[in-house]
Amino acid sequence: MTGSRQLRLGAFMRPVGIHTAWWRYPGAYPDANFNLKHLIRFAQKLEHGRFDAWFMADHLAVLNMPMAALKRSATVTSFDPLTLLPALAMMTEHLGLIATASTTFEPPYLIARRFASLDHISGGRAGWNLVTTSNPDAALNFGFTEHLEHGERYRRAREFFDVVTGLWDSWADDAFIRDVENGLYFDPERLHVLDHKGEFLSVRGPLNIARPIQGWPVIVQAGASESGRQLAAETAEMIFASGGRLADAQSYYADVKGRAKRFGRSPDHLKILPGCLVVVGDTVAEAKKKRAVLDSGVHPDSGIAALSIALGHDASGFDLDGPLPDIPESNASKSGRQRVIDRARRDNLTVRELARIAGSYGGLALVGTPATIADQMEEWLYGDACDGFNIMFPHVPGGLDDFVDRVVPELQRRGLFRREYEGRTLRENLGLPRPENRFFA
Numbered sequence: 001m002t003g004s005r006q007l008r009l010g011a012f013m014r015p016v017g018i019h020t021a022w023w024r025y026p027g028a029y030p031d032a033n034f035n036l037k038h039l040i041r042f043a044q045k046l047e048h049g050r051f052d053a054w055f056m057a058d059h060l061a062v063l064n065m066p067m068a069a070l071k072r073s074a075t076v077t078s079f080d081p082l083t084l085l086p087a088l089a090m091m092t093e094h095l096g097l098i099a100t101a102s103t104t105f106e107p108p109y110l111i112a113r114r115f116a117s118l119d120h121i122s123g124g125r126a127g128w129n130l131v132t133t134s135n136p137d138a139a140l141n142f143g144f145t146e147h148l149e150h151g152e153r154y155r156r157a158r159e160f161f162d163v164v165t166g167l168w169d170s171w172a173d174d175a176f177i178r179d180v181e182n183g184l185y186f187d188p189e190r191l192h193v194l195d196h197k198g199e200f201l202s203v204r205g206p207l208n209i210a211r212p213i214q215g216w217p218v219i220v221q222a223g224a225s226e227s228g229r230q231l232a233a234e235t236a237e238m239i240f241a242s243g244g245r246l247a248d249a250q251s252y253y254a255d256v257k258g259r260a261k262r263f264g265r266s267p268d269h270l271k272i273l274p275g276c277l278v279v280v281g282d283t284v285a286e287a288k289k290k291r292a293v294l295d296s297g298v299h300p301d302s303g304i305a306a307l308s309i310a311l312g313h314d315a316s317g318f319d320l321d322g323p324l325p326d327i328p329e330s331n332a333s334k335s336g337r338q339r340v341i342d343r344a345r346r347d348n349l350t351v352r353e354l355a356r357i358a359g360s361y362g363g364l365a366l367v368g369t370p371a372t373i374a375d376q377m378e379e380w381l382y383g384d385a386c387d388g389f390n391i392m393f394p395h396v397p398g399g400l401d402d403f404v405d406r407v408v409p410e411l412q413r414r415g416l417f418r419r420e421y422e423g424r425t426l427r428e429n430l431g432l433p434r435p436e437n438r439f440f441a
Contacts, residue, residue, distance in 0.1 A: 005381055007417050008271050008388030008430060010098070010240075011046050013039075014056040015075045017399070018277060018392040020306060020359045021297025023074040025395035032396050033078045036087065042400055043088045046095055049404035050418050052429055053096030053127060054088065055220075055240065055390055056081040060105065061137035066316070069305030082114045089122035096426035098127035098220055098238075103160040104153055105133060105142040109203055111160075112167035115217045116209045124213035124425030128164075129220040129240065132157050154227035156200040161219070161235050163203050165435075166194045168216050170206030172440035192439040214427045215435040224252070224336075233259030236270060237432050240390050242339060243274040243364020249385035269432055274380075276389040277365040280402040284368045291367050294394050295360040303359030307351070310340045310358055320352040361392070370410040378416055 012018060016032045016039075023030040032038045043054055062076050070076065081099035089097055097118065101111050111128070119126035132153035139148075148156065175190035194205030221232045222240040232239050233256055241252060257267040279294070281287030308315045312330035324344040327337065343362065344354055366373045380386045393399035411417035422429050 006415070007377060007381055007411060008238075008273060009049075009051050009417065010053045010055045010096075010238075010273055010388070010390040011042075011051050011400075012057070012275060012390050012392045013042065013054050014058065014078055014081065014100075016042070016396045017074075017394060018275070018363075019294055019298075019361045019394055020073070020302045021294055022393075022395045022399075024297035025294055025398075027398050028395035029397060030074070033074055036079075036084075038396070039079075039084065040088065040091045042396060043092050043095055045397075045400060045404055047092050049408045050421060051095060051391075051404075052388070053098050053125075053426060054085075055098045055127075055129070056085065056100060057129070058100035058102075058131075059135070059138075060102065060133060061135055061141055064135055064137040065305035065309060066301070068301040069299075072299050072302050082118060085118055085126075086121050089118070089125065093123075094125070094421045094424065094429070096125050096127055096218070096429065097122055098129055098218070098426075100129040100131055102131055102133040102138075103157040104148055105138065108160050108163040108201060109167065109205075109207070112164045112207050113209055115164075116168060116207065116212045119212035119214055119217050120210070124427070126212070126214070127218035127220050127238070127426055129222065130157060130161060130235070131222065150225070151227060154223075154231055158231055158234070159198045159200050161231075163194070163196050163198075163201050165216055166196065166438070167203070167205050167207040168212055169437045169439050170194065171211045172437060173211055176210060190440060211437065214425050215437070218426050218430065218432060229256055229259065232256055233265075233270075234263055238271045238273060238430070241272050241274040241386070242336075243276050244339065246380065246383060246385055249274055249364075249380065250383060253385055271387040271430055271432075273388045273390045274364055274386050275392055277361050277363065277392040277394060278373060278403055278407065279365065279367040279394050279399070280373065280406055281367075281369060284372060287367045287369065290394070291365070295356070298356065298359040300355065300359075303355035303357075306358035307340070307355045310336050312337050315351065315355070318351045320355070321350050324349070324351055324354060370406045373407055374410045374414060374416065377411065378414065381416065 022028060029038050058081050085097040085099055115126050115128050170192055172190035176186050178185055191206055196203045218237050219235055220238040221236040223232055224242055253272055260270045261267050279287050279291045281290055304315055311327050313327050327341060366376050391403060412419050427434060
């Protein structure tokens with residue numbers, strides 16, 4: 001295939017590996033989630049590979065699975081994203097820095113302030129992964145005995161987005177005149193007080209920090225339900241999509257891009273990046289052997305717990321060698337639950353097989369040589385299934401190094417990926433426009 005399209009690449013870095021057993025792989029750094037020196041080294045390696053962004057998921061609860069599985073999880077300790085990313089900003093120059101922050105539990109004023117700060121500290125490289133948080137265990141850490149209903153979470157998220165972006169627009173870009181001679185620090189005519197009063201939120205404003213360098217940090221989302229797609233089409237500039245079959249990805253891509261266009265947005269200003277586990281070998285057989293070694297590190301306790309989380313329903317009492325029973329609706333992530341159910345029915349899987357997949361990561365995986373991996377990425381890009389990928393490494397540092405040192409050069413050789421960054425900000429590198437200030441021309 002030939003053309004002018006190029007891949008966008010993010011790196012999924014919290015946890016540093018999506019696979020349950022990443023920390024057990026031979027040669028992996030078991031403490032990588034919570035070792036600043038390692039994380040700096042990874043960030044600099046990603047920048048060397050010209051990655052667009054470092055993406056940090058976040059979890060607001062520890063006690064979200066049985067202790068038998070929890071004791072085997074490397075996700076129980078990790079840095080707060082908005083504490084770690086400013087440190088990484090000081091050690092990099094171009095790499096985008098995307099952090100997750102919840103619209104369900106955190107106040108919009110603090111979210112706006114923290115991401116504006118990160119954008120200034122990094123020179124315009126911040127991104128906000130806007131999530132509604134479906135984990136009921138997280139609610140217990142924030143004074144709630146019950147979690148917000150799914151639809152209500154998304155209505156709140158839409159209002160939250162309006163408030164945060166409105167706060168980012170509190171100041172005109174030229175508001176701070178700093179006239180030393182006349183003693184005027186800012187022009188009051190270039191300040192807007194938001195004074196928002198809505199269904200869920202009441203925020204006066206203005207924000208006590210200048211407008212972000214990018215205007216707004218890049219808005220990222222990961223919703224795949226009907227409500228999630230609608231919110232993304234209205235507001236997102238990057239979507240962390242779920243991987244899966246090519247046809248399903250093409251359908252999702254067309255649907256969300258079409259919705260964005262109906263909202264008067266350019267589809268080119270919404271980048272869709274499925275999550276993708278990549279395992280690299282000298283041969284396809286060697287790569288598959290590496291994946292098998294990785295999967296062998298998943299304990300059955302971890303698999304059942306992962307399946308329970310994905311379903312939003314306790315799977316510990318299911319017949320392991322029987323089919324997946326009917327699963328009642330829950331308040332958990334609807335799209336994630338449905339993906340598991342659809343796969344179980346489609347492939348006629350037992351609960352034991354589903355648990356093994358859930359514990360070892362059952363999403364999109366490219367396992368092969370640099371050439372075969374590049375072939376598949378090219379097929380997805382030119383098949384209108386994605387604009388790039390959020391790469392999930394099977395382990396660190398080896399899996400990360402394999403991708404940067406071996407796959408990136410192959411993508412560059414084919415003209416599918418940049419050799420140099422296009423600019424200094426995350427928006428420039430993603431090809432996204434700087435938003436106009438809604439209050440000041």
